[in-house]
Amino acid sequence: MRTISYMQAVAEALILEMRRDSDIYIAGEDVGKFGGSFGVTGPVYKEFGASRVLDTPISETAIIGTAVGAAAAGLRPVVEILFIDFLPIAGDELFNQAAKIHYMFGGQVSCPMVVRTAIGAGIGAAAHHSQSLEALVCHIPGLKTIAPSTPADAKGLLIAAIRDDNPVVFLEHKLLYASKSEVPEGDYVIPIGVADIKREGADVTLICYSAMVRQCLAAAEALAGEGISAEVLDLRTLIPLDKEAILASVAKTGRAVIVHEACLTGGFGGEIAAVIADRGFASLKGPIKRVAGPDTPVPFSPALESEFIVNADKIAAAVKTLF
Amino acid sequence: MGTAEQLGKTELLDLYRCMVRIRSFEEHAHKAFLKGGMPGFLHLCSGEEAIAAGVMAILGDDDYIVTSHRGHGHLLARGGDPNRMFAELYGRVDGYCGGKGGSMHIADMSHGMLGANGIVGAAVNIGTGAAFASKYRGDKRVSVAFFGDGSTNRGTFHEALNLAAIWELPVVYILENNGYGVANPQSDHTKLKDLADRAAAYGFPGVVVDGNDVLAVREVAAEAVDRARGGGGPTLIEAKTWRHWGHFIGDSAKYRDPAEHAAWLKRDPIPAFAAVLVKGGATTQAELDDIQTAAEAEMDAAIEYGRQSPFPDKSELTKDVYVGGGA
Numbered sequence: 001m002r003t004i005s006y007m008q009a010v011a012e013a014l015i016l017e018m019r020r021d022s023d024i025y026i027a028g029e030d031v032g033k034f035g036g037s038f039g040v041t042g043p044v045y046k047e048f049g050a051s052r053v054l055d056t057p058i059s060e061t062a063i064i065g066t067a068v069g070a071a072a073a074g075l076r077p078v079v080e081i082l083f084i085d086f087l088p089i090a091g092d093e094l095f096n097q098a099a100k101i102h103y104m105f106g107g108q109v110s111c112p113m114v115v116r117t118a119i120g121a122g123i124g125a126a127a128h129h130s131q132s133l134e135a136l137v138c139h140i141p142g143l144k145t146i147a148p149s150t151p152a153d154a155k156g157l158l159i160a161a162i163r164d165d166n167p168v169v170f171l172e173h174k175l176l177y178a179s180k181s182e183v184p185e186g187d188y189v190i191p192i193g194v195a196d197i198k199r200e201g202a203d204v205t206l207i208c209y210s211a212m213v214r215q216c217l218a219a220a221e222a223l224a225g226e227g228i229s230a231e232v233l234d235l236r237t238l239i240p241l242d243k244e245a246i247l248a249s250v251a252k253t254g255r256a257v258i259v260h261e262a263c264l265t266g267g268f269g270g271e272i273a274a275v276i277a278d279r280g281f282a283s284l285k286g287p288i289k290r291v292a293g294p295d296t297p298v299p300f301s302p303a304l305e306s307e308f309i310v311n312a313d314k315i316a317a318a319v320k321t322l323f
Numbered sequence: 324m325g326t327a328e329q330l331g332k333t334e335l336l337d338l339y340r341c342m343v344r345i346r347s348f349e350e351h352a353h354k355a356f357l358k359g360g361m362p363g364f365l366h367l368c369s370g371e372e373a374i375a376a377g378v379m380a381i382l383g384d385d386d387y388i389v390t391s392h393r394g395h396g397h398l399l400a401r402g403g404d405p406n407r408m409f410a411e412l413y414g415r416v417d418g419y420c421g422g423k424g425g426s427m428h429i430a431d432m433s434h435g436m437l438g439a440n441g442i443v444g445a446a447v448n449i450g451t452g453a454a455f456a457s458k459y460r461g462d463k464r465v466s467v468a469f470f471g472d473g474s475t476n477r478g479t480f481h482e483a484l485n486l487a488a489i490w491e492l493p494v495v496y497i498l499e500n501n502g503y504g505v506a507n508p509q510s511d512h513t514k515l516k517d518l519a520d521r522a523a524a525y526g527f528p529g530v531v532v533d534g535n536d537v538l539a540v541r542e543v544a545a546e547a548v549d550r551a552r553g554g555g556g557p558t559l560i561e562a563k564t565w566r567h568w569g570h571f572i573g574d575s576a577k578y579r580d581p582a583e584h585a586a587w588l589k590r591d592p593i594p595a596f597a598a599v600l601v602k603g604g605a606t607t608q609a610e611l612d613d614i615q616t617a618a619e620a621e622m623d624a625a626i627e628y629g630r631q632s633p634f635p636d637k638s639e640l641t642k643d644v645y646v647g648g649g650a
Binding site for chain 1: 387389418419420421422423424428430431432437438440441442445447448449450451452453454455456457459460466478479482483485486489490642643644645646647649
């Protein structure tokens with residue numbers, strides 16, 4: 001199998017779907033001529049041009065708000081919000097409109113759209129270009145949230161997201177864009193809502209998604225050297241949440257450590273912990289641990305930013321408190 | 324007053340009937356709300372009927388409309404079924420949204436009505452998006468977004484109109500200026516006298532029209548819709564009007580000058596149009612009275628239909644959160 005980058009995998013998914021369905025269009029800031037600020041949509045623009053890859057002004061509410069109207073009228077928009085930090089600007093359009101029109105209009109109208117957006121710290125972009133705001137999105141019924149960690153998952157899940165008849169927020173961690181792995185060619189779909197065990201283990205389950213999967217795999221490797229066998233469960237999709245996969249893994253290992261880059265308080269890890277406490281309590285051999293970002297904005301200075309970001313050492317340290 | 328000459332009697336009476344039906348719908352809703360049993364908020368468009376009637380008269384069956392919290396008149400004028408509308412206002416199963424939307428969230432896809440909306444100005448972006456869909460497909464549909472003066476102070480108004488301008492979208496923005504954003508008078512929320520002037524900032528026409536003159540509204544709407552359909556891009560139409568009641572039922576609107584209110588009531592669009600029709604010889608008062616009587620009877624029956632429709636089953640609570648269920 002050929003090896004491509006996460007960024008190429010995203011572009012490939014977009015291109016394949018746009019060839020298949022002429023109702024799909026892309027809109028966003030500099031997604032066209034400029035090729036996308038991270039370079040993701042450049043190849044897509046090259047193939048489909050300005051009629052299907054539309055540059056917009058810096059107008060987040062119009063990007064998502066017009067996508068809602070276009071989707072209600074039958075198109076399948078795939079729009080880009082450059083950084084998730086800008087997503088709250090279009091809070092009404094995403095949270096009040098896209099998420100709700102199917103329900104509040106009694107099922108008459110659907111809103112098949114994808115919002116792609118970049119999350120995460122690690123490039124010195126500071127407080128307004130580095131957040132992981134997935135918990136805000138996950139709190140709103142009507143939205144689906146996907147956060148793939150590998151190029152193959154990014155391709156398969158983006159295709160699934162585009163084919164889904166609901167609004168889907170697709171989170172791409174900016175540190176993953178250059179990462180490479182084997183990705184199946186052609187039509188490749190991963191069902192939304194299915195977690196994936198990225199490393200099998202017997203003693204503890206590391207529950208994670210997006211860029212933290214790599215950190216968890218590194219932690220698991222380090223822990224193996226110390227006689228602790230860690231299972232790495234990549235959620236891939238946050239909403240709908242694969243609760244059965246979480247419970248099955250925790251039932252096997254008896255220990256749960258939840259890892260995310262987002263701030264601890266109100267983070268999605270709390271929801272995962274609640275699921276385990278509620279339905280998997282009997283299998284627990286120790287407390288559920290959360291390893292998450294501190295409750296601070298993301299700082300600029302490299303010395304502080306690296307302290308903000310969860311890493312394999314912090315994960316391994318949390319795991320060891322359970323033994 | 325716009326001119327009646329170029330329209331036939333059927334068209335003129337259709338405009339009149341449309342306004343009278345809206346007024347009757349609103350009055351029925353008003354009474355029922357005060358009596359109790361109709362939940363939530365109720366934002367009536369009494370006094371603003373000429374805008375809905377005038378605009379809808381020139382739209383094609385395939386065109387889209389999107390509206391606001393004050394949207395009963397738009398849906399009725401678009402051909403909405405008052406039975407299903409009242410059922411929705413009562414939160415009943417036969418309502419347009421099965422009772423899940425209520426007055427502020429009625430949608431009717433069978434009439435290209437992409438929803439009323441509880442967020443001020445949300446229709447501006449959604450209507451722009453529907454217009455994009457039409458341009459993208461080349462299907463020649465036009466989208467009309469209805470919203471109030473208060474919406475024009477939101478950033479979303481700017482973003483949507485600017486995008487519609489640069490993408491040359493087939494959209495008509497109908498700004499129903501009733502002088503108040505809830506209780507906030509226009510003079511307090513903008514320095515502009517005519518909000519249509521805002522269109523100049525986007526490089527497309529802004530037109531002021533007497534929103535209580537159904538023929539004048541029809542005329543400017545026809546021009547704007549033709550322009551949009553022909554690829555000429557958006558138009559902003561400011562229809563100056565007055566709501567007969569407060570922002571919602573329960574708001575006594577004491578913030579309005581009683582003299583100004585009284586003056587506007589004298590400019591009620593329905594009797595004004597009746598006078599034009601009768602004086603111009605297009606019809607007789609008796610014929611107009613018959614229209615009135617028929618509308619009252621229709622709404623009597625419709626509100627009863629709504630009131631007697633069953634409440635949704637409790638299992639409906641969790642349905643239609645997602646297409647295909649789940650999550």
